Amino acid sequence: MISPLMLRGLWAYRGFVLGSVKREFQSKYANAILGAVWSVLSPLAMILVYTVIFSEVMRTKLPGAESGFAYSIYLCAGILTWGLFAEIVARGQNMFIEQANLIKKISFPRICLPLIVVLNALVNFGIIFCLFVVFLIATGNFPGLMFFSLLPVLLVQVLLAIGLAMIAGVLNVFFRDVGQFVTIAMQFWFWLTPIVYPATILPPEVRALMGWNPMAPLIGAYQAVLVHGASPDWAAIWPVALLALLLCVFGMRLFRKRAGEMVDEL
């Protein structure tokens, strides 16, 4: 999937990759007085809005919601992790077009660009998720050792995002419709996944269709671990992991096949 040559290129340009991640973080907040605080405030505001609007409606429907924070935790578990997924896909589909100038004029390993996108998204996610964990510990809702079963789930989710981002990113260079389509599709996908609402409120025939939504088992796993302290449903995650790998392989093949042509097209 990744050739040794690519790895060598990445290693040689590690300075560029890390520097870019750092710079993007800085540039986002360099001219704001509150700086990095904003990266926390915006998701916090979103969670607040959803909590205020939906908590009254949902609390009764959320099974095992003894804690007053149960819905907030449920919401955070889904929204924060979805945010990571959505950021990688959204930034990924634009990464080559955004950096067209660099790609056309300077010779550097192009594979750096997806890596920068993923690392940036992980940094943003890391900050907000750490705060969330602090909140969990403070309110006595930390799930204990079970928390670490989130790591493989997170890995599968990131792989799925990378696969989709690579495919969308390369295709978007040649067919700009792809970018527009992905943006719309992601909105539908968000609401078609039980993030804001629990899956239990869905009619049974719709719930059966959830089996076709690869994000549903992943988000479900976060919610199970963080709200109920229960183990993820591994049986449902395996097929998603397989799909994520397939998409990554396909995405990399597409990238390697079209990288040269891409420069001409930009």
Place this chain on the structure above:
Amino acid sequence: MGTITVSGLGKAYKTYPTRISRLAEWMLPLRGPRHTLKWVLRDVSFQVAPGEAVGLIGINGAGKSTLLKLITGTTQPTTGGVAMQGSVAALLELGMGFHPDFTGRQNAYMAGQLLGMTADEITALMPQIEAFADIGEYMDQPVRVYSSGMQMRVAFSVATARRPDILIVDEALSVGDAYFQHKSFDRIRQFRKQGTTLLLVSHDKQAIQSVCDRAILLDGGRLAREGKPEEIMDYYNAMIAERENETVRLQEAAGGKVQTVSGTGEATVADIALFDESGERVEVVDVGSPVTLEIKVRAHAPIPRMVLGYMIKDRLGQPMYGTNTHLKELPLSDIQAGEDVVYRFAFPMNLGPGTYSVATAIVSTETHLVNNYEWRDLALVFTVMNMRRPHFEGSAWLDPAVDIQRT
């Protein structure tokens, strides 16, 4: 170390009749290609030996930029390939990717990282980069307050912070103030002395002739000529001057130098010679002695307005002095076919020791691009020697009266 081998290089862009056709080609690979190829570069082969400096010239659209992009690996060739040995630094787009909100120093890091350096390496080179860029406190101010020249300075300093085995320079250097241009050219020369191979793209005659050992002329995506910079530059100039129904001819002049003659041919230089004070025809002239350049022009067709110009160039082809009868306000009108006109230009030979050549141009106006009757390079070659003066350096005789005061 430091070789470039370009073999059978070709580049074509795919053009599709409609947006859908590309999709169709991708989806139905068995139905065959639906694109047509537009060739911008074809069958280009050349080699650059270690330590050699090669100039690349050609009109806009001749394929120079594409060739450089292929050599640096930015774009993939359609046919052929490029092999390089040694480390490469390319000054193609200086200041590419500079972020306006970051300081010069931060951008220097970014630019260095784009060249594959790590932060530590750049930190080690930073004092030297700062010293060469020489923009003082601006180094720690955001790039958006920079002038384009300052941005250039930082970019150039980073790109050349380490001596590469191969240096590829695009016209980038024509930006920036005169002082920095000299400074950057000095650095390139210094690299050359230390053995760096150089590939230089420029329209600037001086730059090519003063730095390069060899020049390559690209025309219409093909390698048109390869040879001595002086000869290629002359050919290139003639090529620009020539457009419709004119041809460039090459004549072997005395001494084995190739003379380029171009033009429509209504008038030609029949004879050209240098005479000393006593009216003696000379080829060797003493520094500072009065001489007369005599040029005999023969008209082969009626000419409404005729201007004769000449340019004295040094051995690298750099202009020493040039003028014409338009600038001297002595153009001639209504020349008859078969008429001979003798021009005499008298001046003191205030040039330093060396060999020089004279190029002539017979035109209708001050530029040779409108009505170019004849353009002749290397029409005359002469030598200046220092026979009576104390030794001095340089190609101009600017003898000072010296006054020294000690207190």
